[in-house]
Amino acid sequence: MNAISPHTSAPRTASAGAAVSLDRLGSVVAVLIGVALFVAPFVTYRANRIVAGEARMVLDALPMTLAIGVMAAALGVALVSVTIRQPIIRLVAAALGLAVIFVAVGRAPAFLTPPGNTFARISPAFGFWLLTLAFALLVADSITRLRLGPFARLGAFAVAAAALALLLVSGAWDGLSLLKEYATRADSFWREARQHVFLALGSLAAAALVGLPLGMVCYRVPRVKAAILQILNIIQTIPSIALFGLLMVPLSILSAKVPLAASLGIHGIGAAPAFVALFLYSLLPVVANTVVGLEQVPASVIDAARGMGLSTRQRLWQVELPLAFPIILTGIRIVLVQNLGLATVAALIGGGGFGTFVFQGIGQTAIDLVLLGAIPTVALSFMAAVILDAAIDLAKGPVRD
Amino acid sequence: MSAGPILWRLAALVLLVVFITKPELFAPLFEPLTINNAPAIYNQGSLLSLTLAHLGTVFSAALASAIIAVTLGIFVTRPSGLEFLPLSRSLVNIGQTFPPIAVLAIAVPLVGFGEKPTLIALFLYGLLPIFENTLSGLTQVSPLTLEAAKGMGMSLRRRLMEVELPLALPVILAGIRLSVVISLGTATIGSTVAAKGLGEVIIAGLQSNNMAFILQGGLVVALLAVLTSDALMAVERFAARKLGQSPS
Numbered sequence: 001m002n003a004i005s006p007h008t009s010a011p012r013t014a015s016a017g018a019a020v021s022l023d024r025l026g027s028v029v030a031v032l033i034g035v036a037l038f039v040a041p042f043v044t045y046r047a048n049r050i051v052a053g054e055a056r057m058v059l060d061a062l063p064m065t066l067a068i069g070v071m072a073a074a075l076g077v078a079l080v081s082v083t084i085r086q087p088i089i090r091l092v093a094a095a096l097g098l099a100v101i102f103v104a105v106g107r108a109p110a111f112l113t114p115p116g117n118t119f120a121r122i123s124p125a126f127g128f129w130l131l132t133l134a135f136a137l138l139v140a141d142s143i144t145r146l147r148l149g150p151f152a153r154l155g156a157f158a159v160a161a162a163a164l165a166l167l168l169v170s171g172a173w174d175g176l177s178l179l180k181e182y183a184t185r186a187d188s189f190w191r192e193a194r195q196h197v198f199l200a201l202g203s204l205a206a207a208a209l210v211g212l213p214l215g216m217v218c219y220r221v222p223r224v225k226a227a228i229l230q231i232l233n234i235i236q237t238i239p240s241i242a243l244f245g246l247l248m249v250p251l252s253i254l255s256a257k258v259p260l261a262a263s264l265g266i267h268g269i270g271a272a273p274a275f276v277a278l279f280l281y282s283l284l285p286v287v288a289n290t291v292v293g294l295e296q297v298p299a300s301v302i303d304a305a306r307g308m309g310l311s312t313r314q315r316l317w318q319v320e321l322p323l324a325f326p327i328i329l330t331g332i333r334i335v336l337v338q339n340l341g342l343a344t345v346a347a348l349i350g351g352g353g354f355g356t357f358v359f360q361g362i363g364q365t366a367i368d369l370v371l372l373g374a375i376p377t378v379a380l381s382f383m384a385a386v387i388l389d390a391a392i393d394l395a396k397g398p399v400r401d
Numbered sequence: 402m403s404a405g406p407i408l409w410r411l412a413a414l415v416l417l418v419v420f421i422t423k424p425e426l427f428a429p430l431f432e433p434l435t436i437n438n439a440p441a442i443y444n445q446g447s448l449l450s451l452t453l454a455h456l457g458t459v460f461s462a463a464l465a466s467a468i469i470a471v472t473l474g475i476f477v478t479r480p481s482g483l484e485f486l487p488l489s490r491s492l493v494n495i496g497q498t499f500p501p502i503a504v505l506a507i508a509v510p511l512v513g514f515g516e517k518p519t520l521i522a523l524f525l526y527g528l529l530p531i532f533e534n535t536l537s538g539l540t541q542v543s544p545l546t547l548e549a550a551k552g553m554g555m556s557l558r559r560r561l562m563e564v565e566l567p568l569a570l571p572v573i574l575a576g577i578r579l580s581v582v583i584s585l586g587t588a589t590i591g592s593t594v595a596a597k598g599l600g601e602v603i604i605a606g607l608q609s610n611n612m613a614f615i616l617q618g619g620l621v622v623a624l625l626a627v628l629t630s631d632a633l634m635a636v637e638r639f640a641a642r643k644l645g646q647s648p649s
Contacts, residue, residue, distance in 0.1 A: 023484070024481075024482075025484050025488060141487065141491070144488060145487060234627060237623050238622070238626075239587070239603070240590070241603050242603050242615060242616075242619025245607050245615035337497060337498055340498075341498070341502075344502045349607065358506045362593060365510065370506040373506075374502075374503035378498060
């Protein structure tokens with residue numbers, strides 16, 4: 001059996017083909033930038049919230065000086081990406097590029113909307129997203145090549161998050177359609193956000209409380225291990241909306257028969273079945289990784305601990321669990337990222353969360369409403385992945401690489 | 402493998418086939434779950450055609466993902482593509498933070514309701530496990546083996562076809578299995594954007610508060626997933642066994 005791992009790393013240096021002078025990745029990025037600037041529209045203009053949009057290229061979307069600034073910045077990044085190899089320079093160039101287009105796109109609504117018109121909607125279009133992708137590719141590649149330590153990665157992430165937060169709070173983006181959707185739903189947005197985080201984190205905490213002891217039992221008793229893992233594997237194959245729906249049956253019976261359950265807020269419809277379903281999905285990665293983590297503790301280490309006179313219990317707590325911890329943490333990371341994504345489905349059964357906006361948006365074919373649910377979900381998952389990856393590296397200690 | 406598990410699987414397969422072809426036979430089992438004399442068996446379409454549509458969507462998306470992901474995986478591990486290797490690792494990592502529903506929902510405005518957004522979401526989401534496993538399969542081939550192949554005078558192309566790919570095959574197949582099993586479940590969400598598939602049954606159950614429908618849809622998908630996973634695992638074992646037997 002293998003540990004469930006989000007990235008199996010077998011590092012092999014990537015500099016083998018360095019003799020060729022033109023940077024291939026840089027060329028791809030440059031082509032993307034070219035297409036984004038000269039072929040694809042920068043923003044979409046719509047007369048109201050749900051009609052089809054008209055495309056506007058960079059030069060038509062922004063005041064002339066700003067448009068030229070965006071062009072110059074993007075072409076500058078393209079030039080750097082083709083000619084310069086030092087990751088740090090590429091990182092700075094791409095980050096500056098991102099900053100320029102992020103600020104610039106916020107200026108488009110004021111420029112395009114006729115004065116007094118409150119119905120028109122301006123959204124970033126394909127060209128903007130393509131530029132973002134191109135710059136983000138360069139950022140991701142540079143950060144990977146710099147081989148930043150966990151603290152440096154967290155620091156870089158914090159800086160990026162702070163910059164984004166500043167843009168949001170400053171009101172620079174308030175004219176964009178996405179933020180108009182937000183403005184009309186500010187209260188429910190934060191309520192669903194809390195619900196989403198509660199569903200994902202709460203079910204993770206419950207799964208850790210149950211899964212860790214279960215994993216330890218599986219480690220000690222092989223017969224139990226086979227049975228438990230088999231059951232948990234089968235649970236994983238049940239599609240999420242079916243599991244959410246099926247759990248409504250026992251929970252509605254429980255709430256009807258047991259007054260205490262009803263008074264605790266356990267109902268057939270709503271957050272309870274979603275919470276239980278997420279909990280059940282979370283168990284497999286937690287249990288499997290606990291077992292694998294404990295099993296990979298070298299026999300020689302256990303022998304040594306035994307030789308030092310540690311009891312079985314002391315061995316578990318002082319030797320085996322600490323050594324298994326990075327792999328257990330990897331399981332937790334998988335569960336958290338998976339739960340943050342799956343929690344969007346909870347909205348289908350009245351469980352709330354960001355999925356509420358996604359499904360409303362699908363129903364109204366309003367893409368900005370879909371994005372209002374999807375973007376925060378992706379941002380949360382991304383944040384969880386970055387933070388837990390850093391934590392896993394810290395837990396492994398400085399021995400690797 | 403002992404006879405027990407095989408018998409169980411056969412029984413599950415027979416149950417599945419009988420259920421999707423003659424669901425009426427099972428009506429008494431589902432009746433207790435309905436209220437107000439609601440129908441116990443899904444009656445807005447045949448389970449058989451929904452199952453076939455579901456499988457069709459999943460397998461065409463999986464085939465496309467497998468072809469693209471394996472090709473990309475081979476490319477970034479060749480000397481000419483090595484520059485992309487670190488980046489593609491990070492991309493796989495980042496890609497997994499996108500929930501499938503978000504991909505689905507964003508595809509709708511671009512291609513309209515129906516099959517297409519589901520196919521796109523399944524295709525994109527299915528790339529990741531296959532690509533990741535192709536990478537780890539190809540990069541874990543021991544350098545000694547590659548040196549030996551080089552020493553035997555094998556060209557780059559022959560090394561890939563006769564040494565690296567066969568050695569990586571079991572891992573790649575495991576990625577394809579993971580991708581298909583995830584897709585079978587994810588495809589049910591496609592029904593929220595009007596794709597034909599078993600999700601229809603579940604959604605109809607959620608909308609009319611009919612537990613019998615939810616259970617039917619969920620059971621058929623879960624059985625499909627378990628059986629498909631088993632079948633693909635058998636293929637993996639076969640590939641691994643061939644690998645072990647081949648003269649080295």
